[in-house]
Amino acid sequence: MTRKSYISNLYPVFTPPPSDKQRPAFIRYSMQRAAEKDVARSELLYIIQPTDPKTGDLRPRFRRLNEHRARALRAIVPALLYHFNIASGLVMASVEQLADECGLSTLSEAGNKSITRASRLITDFMEPMGLVVCEKVWDKLMASYIPKLITLTPLFFMLFGVSPEKLESAQNQQMGWINKGLLEKGEPSITLIEARRRAKEQHIKRAFEHRKSRYAINKQRKLARRIAKLDEQTAKQDILHKLVKRYSLLELGSLGSEGLRKQVDIEYYRLRKIASTPPPDIPVH
Secondary structure, eight states, X not given: OOHHXXXXXXXXXXXXXXXXXXXXXXXXXXXXXXXXSOGGGOTHHHHOOOBOTTTOOBOOOOOSOOHHHHHHHHHHHHHHHHTBOTTTOEEOSOHHHHHHHHTOOEEXXXXXXXXXXXXXXXXXXXXXXXXXXXXXXXXXXXXXXXXXXXXXXXXXXXXXXXXXXXHHHHHHHHHHHHHHHHHHTTOOOOOHHHHHHHHHHHHHHHHHHHHHHHHHHHHHHHHHHHHHTSOHHHHHHHHHHHHHHHXXXXXXXXXHHHHHHHHHHHHHHHHHHHHHSOOOOOOOO
C-alpha cells in the first residue's frame, strides 16, 4: 500500500469556525505572517535540537518533513493562532476541534472518529521541537484525560518571523485591556500569572462540559441501539422496568397503569428514533 492511498485528505486547509467576532490585531497579523511563509520549511526546523518532553533528553534531529506532514503543519499553524489566547498563551481549542477545522480528522465506516494525524503532529513533532507545550488533565468522572491543554511558545511564533519581543508586547497590551475592563467593573487588576490560571480554568471547564454532554448522548444512543434490536414487547418490558426504578411510589400512583403505559410508548418511540438517526454534531472545545 502506498502512502498516498492511506492518507485521508491530501490537501488539508484550516477553515475558521462560523463566528462574528473579529480576532485581535496581533492574531490577524500573526496569521498573515504565517500565510506568507512556508512554515513547514522554516530554517528553524533544521536548527532546533528536539528534546523528549517527559525526560528533557536530547533526541536525534528530524529529517526534512515529508510532504504529507508538511501540509498538515501548514494547516494547523493558522488554526492554533486563531484559537490563541494572547494573555495566557493557551490555545482555547482541543486537538479534536483543530483536527476537524483543518480537515485532519477522519471517520471510519463504523462512525469512529480518528484525530491521529493532528495529534501525532503535535505530540510527536511540535512538542519535541519546542513549538508547543502540552499538558494533560485527569477527568475523574470519565476516568480518562480530557483533551490536551496546548500552550504556544515564543519559538512557535519565530517560525514565521514574529519575534519574542512582539509577542511580549502583545501580551502586555492584552493585559492592559483585561485590567481596564476589570477596573470598570469595580474588580481588582490581575497579573499575567492569574490571567493564565483563569484561562486554563475556563478551558478545562469547557472541556469537562463537552465531555459530559457527549457522554450523555453516547449513553442514550447505546441504549437506543440495544432497544432497537429487541422485539417490541420485550423492548417495552425493558423500558417499563427502567421507568419503575426511575419514578417514586407517589409518582407511579399518580400516573396509574394507563399513564405508565403511555410513558412506555413515548420512551419506546423516542429511543427508536434515536437509533435510526445519525448522531448529532456536538461542538468541540
